Amino acid sequence: MENYIVEMLNITKEFPGIIANDDITLKLKKGEIHALLGENGAGKSTLMSVLFGLYQAEKGNIKMNGKEVKINNPNDANAMGIGMVHQHFKLVEVFTVLENIILGVEPNKMGFLQESEAKEKVIDLSERYGLKVNPDALIEDISVGMQQRVEILKMLYRDNEILIFDEPTAVLTPQEIIELLKIMKDLANEGKSILFITHKLNEIMEVSDRCTVLRKGKYIGTVDVKDTTKEELSRMMVGRDITFSVEKEATSPKDVVLSIKDMTVASKIHKNNAVKGVSFDVRAGEIVCLAGIDGNGQTEFVHALTGLEKMVKGSISLCGKDISKASIRQRSVSGMSHIPEDRHKHGLVLDYTLEENLVLQRYWQPKFQNKGFIKFDEVRNYADELIERFDIRSGQGPITLARSMSGGNQQKAIIAREIDKDHELLVAVQPTRGLDVGAIEYIHKQLVERRDAGKAVLLISLELDEVMNVSDRILVIYEGEIVGELDPKNTNVQELGLYMSGAKRTTSKEIKNEG
Amino acid sequence: MKDKKDASSKTKFDLKKITQLKGYSSFTSALMAIFLGLVFGFLVMLFANPGSAVAGFRYVVIGGLRRIGDVFYFATPILMTGLAVGFAFKMGLFNIGASGQYTMGVFFALYVSFMWDLPPGIHWVVAILAGMVGGMIWGFIPGFFKAFLNVNEVITSIMFNYIGMYLVDMLIQGNAMMYVSSTTRTRYVPMGAQIPSLGISGSNVNMGIIIGIVIAVILYIVLQKTTFGYELKATGFNKFASEYAGMQGKKNIILAMVISGGLAGLGGAFLILAPSGIAGSSMTYEPINIIAANGFNGIAVSLLGNSHPLGIIFSAVFISHIQRGGTLASLVGYKPEIIDVVIAVIIYFSAFAMIMKSSVSEFIKKKLGKKQIQVPKEAE
Numbered sequence: 001m002e003n004y005i006v007e008m009l010n011i012t013k014e015f016p017g018i019i020a021n022d023d024i025t026l027k028l029k030k031g032e033i034h035a036l037l038g039e040n041g042a043g044k045s046t047l048m049s050v051l052f053g054l055y056q057a058e059k060g061n062i063k064m065n066g067k068e069v070k071i072n073n074p075n076d077a078n079a080m081g082i083g084m085v086h087q088h089f090k091l092v093e094v095f096t097v098l099e100n101i102i103l104g105v106e107p108n109k110m111g112f113l114q115e116s117e118a119k120e121k122v123i124d125l126s127e128r129y130g131l132k133v134n135p136d137a138l139i140e141d142i143s144v145g146m147q148q149r150v151e152i153l154k155m156l157y158r159d160n161e162i163l164i165f166d167e168p169t170a171v172l173t174p175q176e177i178i179e180l181l182k183i184m185k186d187l188a189n190e191g192k193s194i195l196f197i198t199h200k201l202n203e204i205m206e207v208s209d210r211c212t213v214l215r216k217g218k219y220i221g222t223v224d225v226k227d228t229t230k231e232e233l234s235r236m237m238v239g240r241d242i243t244f245s246v247e248k249e250a251t252s253p254k255d256v257v258l259s260i261k262d263m264t265v266a267s268k269i270h271k272n273n274a275v276k277g278v279s280f281d282v283r284a285g286e287i288v289c290l291a292g293i294d295g296n297g298q299t300e301f302v303h304a305l306t307g308l309e310k311m312v313k314g315s316i317s318l319c320g321k322d323i324s325k326a327s328i329r330q331r332s333v334s335g336m337s338h339i340p341e342d343r344h345k346h347g348l349v350l351d352y353t354l355e356e357n358l359v360l361q362r363y364w365q366p367k368f369q370n371k372g373f374i375k376f377d378e379v380r381n382y383a384d385e386l387i388e389r390f391d392i393r394s395g396q397g398p399i400t401l402a403r404s405m406s407g408g409n410q411q412k413a414i415i416a417r418e419i420d421k422d423h424e425l426l427v428a429v430q431p432t433r434g435l436d437v438g439a440i441e442y443i444h445k446q447l448v449e450r451r452d453a454g455k456a457v458l459l460i461s462l463e464l465d466e467v468m469n470v471s472d473r474i475l476v477i478y479e480g481e482i483v484g485e486l487d488p489k490n491t492n493v494q495e496l497g498l499y500m501s502g503a504k505r506t507t508s509k510e511i512k513n514e515g
Numbered sequence: 516m517k518d519k520k521d522a523s524s525k526t527k528f529d530l531k532k533i534t535q536l537k538g539y540s541s542f543t544s545a546l547m548a549i550f551l552g553l554v555f556g557f558l559v560m561l562f563a564n565p566g567s568a569v570a571g572f573r574y575v576v577i578g579g580l581r582r583i584g585d586v587f588y589f590a591t592p593i594l595m596t597g598l599a600v601g602f603a604f605k606m607g608l609f610n611i612g613a614s615g616q617y618t619m620g621v622f623f624a625l626y627v628s629f630m631w632d633l634p635p636g637i638h639w640v641v642a643i644l645a646g647m648v649g650g651m652i653w654g655f656i657p658g659f660f661k662a663f664l665n666v667n668e669v670i671t672s673i674m675f676n677y678i679g680m681y682l683v684d685m686l687i688q689g690n691a692m693m694y695v696s697s698t699t700r701t702r703y704v705p706m707g708a709q710i711p712s713l714g715i716s717g718s719n720v721n722m723g724i725i726i727g728i729v730i731a732v733i734l735y736i737v738l739q740k741t742t743f744g745y746e747l748k749a750t751g752f753n754k755f756a757s758e759y760a761g762m763q764g765k766k767n768i769i770l771a772m773v774i775s776g777g778l779a780g781l782g783g784a785f786l787i788l789a790p791s792g793i794a795g796s797s798m799t800y801e802p803i804n805i806i807a808a809n810g811f812n813g814i815a816v817s818l819l820g821n822s823h824p825l826g827i828i829f830s831a832v833f834i835s836h837i838q839r840g841g842t843l844a845s846l847v848g849y850k851p852e853i854i855d856v857v858i859a860v861i862i863y864f865s866a867f868a869m870i871m872k873s874s875v876s877e878f879i880k881k882k883l884g885k886k887q888i889q890v891p892k893e894a895e
Contacts, residue, residue: 306759308758308759327761327763328758328759328760328761329761329762329763330761331761332761338759340759345753345755345756346755346756346758346759347756347759348753348756349749349752349753349756349757350752350753351752351753352748352749352752356745360749360756360760361760361761363742363745364742369741369742372741372742372743373740373741373742374740374741374742374745376740
């Protein structure tokens with residue numbers, strides 16, 4: 001009989017219209033990294049929420065160190081030494097790093113905060129585990145990677161023994177991922193037990209000891225990672241074979257669809273500009289990828305391109321028409337589709353139903369309205385059609401609240417909406433962020449299909465594999481400037497990494513000469 | 516859509532499913548708010564005058580039924596201000612300036628009644644429309660500041676409550692056509708400018724309530740069925756997504772505030788253009804530098820009605836009913852102030868409706884849920 005620190009036995013959890021967890025068993029050994037693998041909507045997050053006390057299971061029980069326990073809320077979970085880094089961070093944006101870490105367990109004397117004491121402990125922890133943070137920085141000012149380190153420090157500060165990481169690498173840059181995986185190994189060596197939710201097979205192969213696979217809410221099996229392969233894991237997860245490389249024919253780009261000249265965009269955080277004089281073209285029938293490490297001006301660039309923010313100077317033309325000063329709606333009508341970076345903030349109205357979200361860009365068109373009255377029958381038919389064609393899964397079909405859908409299906413809904421709308425240019429910003437291999441394969445196929453249909457595709461991505469596999473041309477952005485133009489066929493991940501980190505650059509003159 | 520969901524769960528009568536519906540929790544929370552409010556109201560009455568508490572409370576709860584005409588008359592202005600607050604709230608705007616817009620509505624309606632000479636058939640219609648325009652202007656200004664200068668609408672509209680009130684009082688006092696200084700009130704509104712009465716004897720009830728209910732239904736249709744309502748709600752739920760979808764946020768903010776102000780202005784016109792039960796007389800306005808309470812009551816009406824136009828009809832009638840019943844409590848020796856306290860308590864609890872919304876339905880769900888969890892445990 002082995003010693004398990006946590007046992008979740010026969011857990012069943014239902015939501016209206018969907019069984020999120022159906023008789024699932026998960027056993028975590030002390031000091032191991034245990035991966036939990038499954039597609040979006042397979043029930044991983046639900047299972048972890050049950051363990052963390054956010055949901056109560058309808059059936060099944062949880063044992064810790066062999067004793068049955070009841071976890072009613074996150075406070076109970078905390079008291080038992082369970083900590084969780086959520087997919088969407090739970091941080092107070094206007095508080096400092098330190099304030100966030102001690103939130104809820106503030107050290108005090110007679111009600112007076114002992115901040116210096118806490119600061120020492122935080123600095124001590126951050127040095128011990130290599131978690132670089134600035135305790136006095138405000139959360140809203142620091143990068144996503146650093147926010148995640150704050151979340152990890154929060155768990156360590158509370159002396160948690162069981163650490164749950166809910167898709168921690170989804171938001172990180174390649175370098176940050178390497179760092180994080182190392183941190184996780186160190187934590188396991190120190191005796192912490194880690195539950196690692198992910199759908200990135202490489203990462204599982206690299207750090208995990210064992211792996212439990214879920215599919216559509218059901219338990220598929222638990223395997224020792226050293227006795228398995230990536231292919232086998234993906235087969236268990238998806239239920240079929242998956243191709244990891246993107247299949248595409250060579251392409252011959254045609255007319256220029258998007259032409260950007262000398263775009264400069266102000267930064268909201270620093271005083272200097274976030275995008276500095278960027279110029280490039282995207283042609284019909286090619287996928288251009290703007291690669292770079294997060295926070296090098298991509299967000300500001302996309303906002304200026306799509307009209308969410310104003311440019312300081314420069315011009316944009318779409319299909320020969322100047323849209324530098326056009327409104328968001330005008331840009332959309334002129335043929336720009338936009339898959340936004342943050343699907344919760346920009347992409348969806350979470351309190352609207354799926355069908356209402358599917359017409360978010362088109363509700364005003366004559367097809368869907370007559371004299372200002374929305375044709376709900378048309379909307380329903382259209383939604384049914386898109387749900388069918390793009391295989392968007394949800395509990396109640398078109399009337400499901402967007403909020404209650406899984407991340408992958410939310411993204412599918414956005415992609416369905418943006419692809420089905422008339423467009424010449426598709427701007428896809430990190431379209432596969434946080435998605436599983438099945439969904440990534442699907443989205444990459446859609447992007448290539450758009451290209452083959454003669455559309456221009458501008459992909460903004462942080463994932464090296466994606467950049468290398470999908471694009472026809474790579475532009476590297478570093479500190480708001482284009483520092484290199486690469487052909488994915490004649491380059492490799494190492495070279496790309498050097499450009500992305502600013503270690504190597506081609507001057508703008510050279511780029512122009514090449515073009 | 517929601518109706519369909521309601522219908523399907525009712526046919527099955529699955530209690531658990533009903534508890535998960537949005538409408539159910541709003542409804543239970545409103546009832547809970549009313550119930551708790553009444554309990555505390557009764558305690559207040561018991562404390563103030565134990566001997567006649569039961570009789571007084573009886574008047575509060577059912578007294579309004581005897582004065583049904585007045586209940587509807589006094590429900591009209593708070594229905595309109597309630598709709599005003601609720602409509603703006605759907606867009607995520609907190610229009611606390613309903614009082615000022617309402618007061619402007621009163622003034623504009625009075626001005627047209629006294630100063631314009633129009634045929635009787637259309638005089639009252641024009642006066643009502645003038646009231647609406649007055650409110651719209653007073654709604655436009657905070658909307659404009661919010662949209663173009665990002666000034667919080669709460670601050671601007673509070674300030675405009677004062678500006679509107681003092682301005683109107685000054686203008687009325689300086690106008691001999693409207694104002695009688697010996698009675699410190701305005702004159703009776705000319706017959707042609709009075710809204711036709713519904714003819715319930717002994718009350719001021721008039722066409723206003725019917726127009727008000729029609730407007731509530733129209734607002735419901737606008738919010739549920741039109742592209743404008745779709746944009747409005749989308750902006751209220753997630754202004755970033757609405758911006759991303761190319762909706763014109765600035766235009767919609769101003770439009771929502773103008774409509775909201777217009778509704779409050781209509782409330783003012785409906786109140787002041789009412790005929791009185793006594794032939795030839797009518798309501799009058801007394802410029803005494805007090806901000807119109809009907810504006811603030813609108814916030815409570817809107818909260819209790821969960822900002823839903825149809826819910827607001829019922830909450831307006833309910834609050835008016837309690838107020839009318841309350842005046843009768845003076846028959847058994849209660850001071851009018853006590854009844855204001857009781858009403859305030861009910862309104863105060865309606866502000867808790869949001870909290871109760873989750874806690875009440877959670878409570879019921881837990882009760883249902885526990886039973887199911889306990890089964891396997893006992894089996895062990």
